[in-house]
Amino acid sequence: MPKGQYLGELELLVLSAVSLLGNDAYGVTIRREIDGRTGREAPMGVIYSALARLHQKGYVTFSLSDPLPMRGGRARKHVRLTAAGSRALRTSTEGLAKMLNLRLRTTP
Amino acid sequence: MTRNLSVPPRLAEWIVRIAAGRAEADHVLGDLREEFALHTETTSARRAGAWYWRQAISSAVPLIRARWISRHANHNSRRPDNMDSIKADFAFAVRGLLRRPIFTVVAVLTLALGIGTATAIFTIVDGVLLQPLPFARGGQLVTIWQTDTTLRRQATLRDRWNRLWFTYPEYQQWSAAQRSFSGIALYGDQQMAMTGAGDPVQTAIATATPNLMSVLGTHVALGRWFLPSEVGTGSERLAVISSELWQTRFGGDSGVVGRSIMLDDNAFRIVGVLPADFSLSSLTSTTRGSASVWIPLGSDGGGQRFDSSYEAIGRLMPGVPLDAAAVEIDRLARAAAGRTERGARLVPRLEAETASARKPLGLLSAGVAVLLLMACVNVGMLLLGEAPSRAAEIATRRALGASTSRIVRQLLTESVVLATLGGIAGVFVAFVGVRLLVAGAPPGMPRMDNVAIDATTLAFCAIAVLGTSLAFGLVPALAASGTDANETLRARSGTVGRRQRRLHGVAISLQVAMALVLLVGATVLTRSLRNLNAVDSGVRTDDVLTLSVTLPSSRYATPAAVLQYYDALGERLAALPGVRAVGATSSLPFSGRNQTTSVEVEGAQSSDTKPNVQRRVIRPGYFSAMGIPLRAGRLIERAESSDSAAVVIDEAMAERLWPGQSPLGKRVKAFGGWLTVVGVVGSVYHGRLDEPPRPTFYLPHWRQATRQMTIVLRLDGDPPSHTVDVRRALWSVDASIPMTGVSTMASRVALSLSNETYRTALLDVFGAAAALLTAVGVFGVTARGVSQRRRELGIRIALGAERRAVVRVVLREQMLSIAIGLTAGLLAALATSPLLQEFAFGTKPTDIGTMLAAVVGLTVTSVVAALPAVRAATRIDPAAVIRDA
Numbered sequence: 004m005p006k007g008q009y010l011g012e013l014e015l016l017v018l019s020a021v022s023l024l025g026n027d028a029y030g031v032t033i034r035r036e037i038d039g040r041t042g043r044e045a046p047m048g049v050i051y052s053a054l055a056r057l058h059q060k061g062y063v064t065f066s067l068s069d070p071l072p073m074r075g076g077r078a079r080k081h082v083r084l085t086a087a088g089s090r091a092l093r094t095s096t097e098g099l100a101k102m103l104n105l106r107l108r109t110t111p
Numbered sequence: 112m113t114r115n116l117s118v119p120p121r122l123a124e125w126i127v128r129i130a131a132g133r134a135e136a137d138h139v140l141g142d143l144r145e146e147f148a149l150h151t152e153t154t155s156a157r158r159a160g161a162w163y164w165r166q167a168i169s170s171a172v173p174l175i176r177a178r179w180i181s182r183h184a185n186h187n188s189r190r191p192d193n194m195d196s197i198k199a200d201f202a203f204a205v206r207g208l209l210r211r212p213i214f215t216v217v218a219v220l221t222l223a224l225g226i227g228t229a230t231a232i233f234t235i236v237d238g239v240l241l242q243p244l245p246f247a248r249g250g251q252l253v254t255i256w257q258t259d260t261t262l263r264r265q266a267t268l269r270d271r272w273n274r275l276w277f278t279y280p281e282y283q284q285w286s287a288a289q290r291s292f293s294g295i296a297l298y299g300d301q302q303m304a305m306t307g308a309g310d311p312v313q314t315a316i317a318t319a320t321p322n323l324m325s326v327l328g329t330h331v332a333l334g335r336w337f338l339p340s341e342v343g344t345g346s347e348r349l350a351v352i353s354s355e356l357w358q359t360r361f362g363g364d365s366g367v368v369g370r371s372i373m374l375d376d377n378a379f380r381i382v383g384v385l386p387a388d389f390s391l392s393s394l395t396s397t398t399r400g401s402a403s404v405w406i407p408l409g410s411d412g413g414g415q416r417f418d419s420s421y422e423a424i425g426r427l428m429p430g431v432p433l434d435a436a437a438v439e440i441d442r443l444a445r446a447a448a449g450r451t452e453r454g455a456r457l458v459p460r461l462e463a464e465t466a467s468a469r470k471p472l473g474l475l476s477a478g479v480a481v482l483l484l485m486a487c488v489n490v491g492m493l494l495l496g497e498a499p500s501r502a503a504e505i506a507t508r509r510a511l512g513a514s515t516s517r518i519v520r521q522l523l524t525e526s527v528v529l530a531t532l533g534g535i536a537g538v539f540v541a542f543v544g545v546r547l548l549v550a551g552a553p554p555g556m557p558r559m560d561n562v563a564i565d566a567t568t569l570a571f572c573a574i575a576v577l578g579t580s581l582a583f584g585l586v587p588a589l590a591a592s593g594t595d596a597n598e599t600l601r602a603r604s605g606t607v608g609r610r611q612r613r614l615h616g617v618a619i620s621l622q623v624a625m626a627l628v629l630l631v632g633a634t635v636l637t638r639s640l641r642n643l644n645a646v647d648s649g650v651r652t653d654d655v656l657t658l659s660v661t662l663p664s665s666r667y668a669t670p671a672a673v674l675q676y677y678d679a680l681g682e683r684l685a686a687l688p689g690v691r692a693v694g695a696t697s698s699l700p701f702s703g704r705n706q707t708t709s710v711e712v713e714g715a716q717s718s719d720t721k722p723n724v725q726r727r728v729i730r731p732g733y734f735s736a737m738g739i740p741l742r743a744g745r746l747i748e749r750a751e752s753s754d755s756a757a758v759v760i761d762e763a764m765a766e767r768l769w770p771g772q773s774p775l776g777k778r779v780k781a782f783g784g785w786l787t788v789v790g791v792v793g794s795v796y797h798g799r800l801d802e803p804p805r806p807t808f809y810l811p812h813w814r815q816a817t818r819q820m821t822i823v824l825r826l827d828g829d830p831p832s833h834t835v836d837v838r839r840a841l842w843s844v845d846a847s848i849p850m851t852g853v854s855t856m857a858s859r860v861a862l863s864l865s866n867e868t869y870r871t872a873l874l875d876v877f878g879a880a881a882a883l884l885t886a887v888g889v890f891g892v893t894a895r896g897v898s899q900r901r902r903e904l905g906i907r908i909a910l911g912a913e914r915r916a917v918v919r920v921v922l923r924e925q926m927l928s929i930a931i932g933l934t935a936g937l938l939a940a941l942a943t944s945p946l947l948q949e950f951a952f953g954t955k956p957t958d959i960g961t962m963l964a965a966v967v968g969l970t971v972t973s974v975v976a977a978l979p980a981v982r983a984a985t986r987i988d989p990a991a992v993i994r995d996a
Binding site: 035055059067 | 118127130131135137138139140141142143144145146148165166169170171172173174176177178180181
């Protein structure tokens, strides 16, 4: 992975959530997914700034839904993982796993 | 459970919308709305609202960051954020400036000159005109003048008609009825001899009404102020002393209350001490500054009559507009005077106190503003000159994808760094400048003790730095960023673009124009001052020493006692070695003291011809000591008895009252008696050399035994060296009489021109600085032009161009710019001439000679500045040029 393309912790969480949610990934579900799995309640704005960074790196794409009444007549911004995004997710998680294994081995 | 239709908090939504920006707000608000709906179903509406608020507040900053990220999403690489690039720009600018030390030093010095002088003058303006009075809510304090329209026709008082004092009875009448002021106080100034410890000293005394402290909104620092019952003739003599007198005479002793001071041989009991920052100067007295001793009105032991004239100061009731108060007081004052031509005029105290300084400071501010602009143009020109050598650098950066705004920002950063360095150096210039300006300030300049460099002036300096960096940086930055990358990279040696050269031309023109305006101003002032100095004041000045004597009324109660004293003093002084003539007058020219009287002319047709003229009481020897010539008739000699009603008049009075006739033998009525003119003497300028002499008559001392006289001595040798002898003679007659106002006539006349001298010197400095800046500018541009056209000039020389042709090529453009600048400058000078009219004496701001002198001076300066470059151009070695190519 080239320098400057590594993932921050929150970016990793968001990217994982998008990957898990598949077709149903957007602000609310991503936030709830992270909250539900890790107990970490990130403000909506933080999710969006992470998404913006991921988008800038080319790991996610956005698409707009039709306006929905339950959202006060506003559209959802759906998030989809790109091929580069799933590659990056894999590289990051694999690297992390290796690092953790290495640690587990050396510490009693 | 019914579906909760409650909506999220409006304000929180608004915050999110603002933070997210137009493009993103929709989804974010939708998401929050959706989740908010979930929350309202599971918890209370209040908790859901609180949740929304938490979301909004903690999301604001990340949302702004998200906007920033997505805006630059198109670029592949991570861009440095704003702070990083600003830091980089600064580092780059500093490195770049260090690499060009000469350029940097010249630019910083130029800016230091501009910013420093501007800051120094602003410091004066701030301290004198802008700082509030040293009293609580000083904006409510108003000076009240009496007006008398009939005086406008008088030769002697016409410039005072709307600045007259009030008498105590008048004040009592109208001040009781007024409703506009919460209080109005009266105060007046006089001089008394303070005796006791050490030599007797003439001291500035102020008499005041008991409500003065409450009107000013201040309190004594020690003891108490006067009570209403302590005012009036016959009450106990009380005094409140200034903090300064308390320190100098009583060593700051807190037991001073209850002790006495001797003033004019009367004991005054000290009841209080004023605070150190108390300052209330008399607006009309010539000795600026606050009095040392304050005494209640009417308790001055007869020195000043209870009903004589005082200045009025009032505090406006909150909410009462000045105009409304002015109408009321004007009406009341007119009713109190019982004459329709009388009235009153209100002037805010600060304005009244600083009136004399406003126009000169305005002139200096204008001058310094032009200078600052010139400094900007000069540094801008320096930056512009750098542009061709940097064109390659900029073109490269542009080719690598730097945007115009990015390049402009980087170049502007350099300007800001330069201006900041210039500002720091400018603060030092300002510190020195303010010190010089305060030290050299004329004595009549109000509130100079209030002038100091403080946070306000430093803030001004910072604004000047910011403004100048934009002013001199923007045009070159835009010009540089606009260079075509392709063209510049292809060209071998940077030939100057036509646009670049045109900008240079405009800068030179601007500079010449501004310098011309300043030079015309300086020339007008210099010529006016020279004209003033050339005015014959009508008296000898070089070898005449003057000193003032005031006899206390207590011990010199009768005219005989007064005359006896002055006779004895005159004899002692005349006996001193080196004394050629001794005389005395009640009002010395250029002393700031004046006396006027209305006289009735015998045989005058219309009844209202009671001209107001100046009167002086003199002692024999006065005319010969002062060198005032006798024009007709005779002088009044000692032998004449006191009841022979003889009077000597001056030529101005003869001309005014009896034009075309001999005034000898004519009679005027003054002080209830008829006086016969026996002699005519030359006219004498009284207060100012720009006001022609006013009609004056001279009475002998034995007719009016004035206690306060100024002694004049014509001496051999250096007048001040006689001071010790003179003092010994004075105190040998009466050792309790203070000797004050020891001064030569020459220095008195010079002092009367101190305002003019001060502003002329300053404007001359500005003019010289402007000429210097122009020279630096022209030199820089010409030299650069030659070095950039070296190849072209070399080829011309190689092809046989004569020196003359080369010179013409080099100078042609510069001369055109200078000519345009001179024309524009002349127009600007004509346009600003009304501003200068005020300060011109014996010359006009539009005077052809003045304009011509400025034009010639500036042209010569410019040509001389261009000469080194022209010489360099003619010495270009064609062979070397062609080898280099």
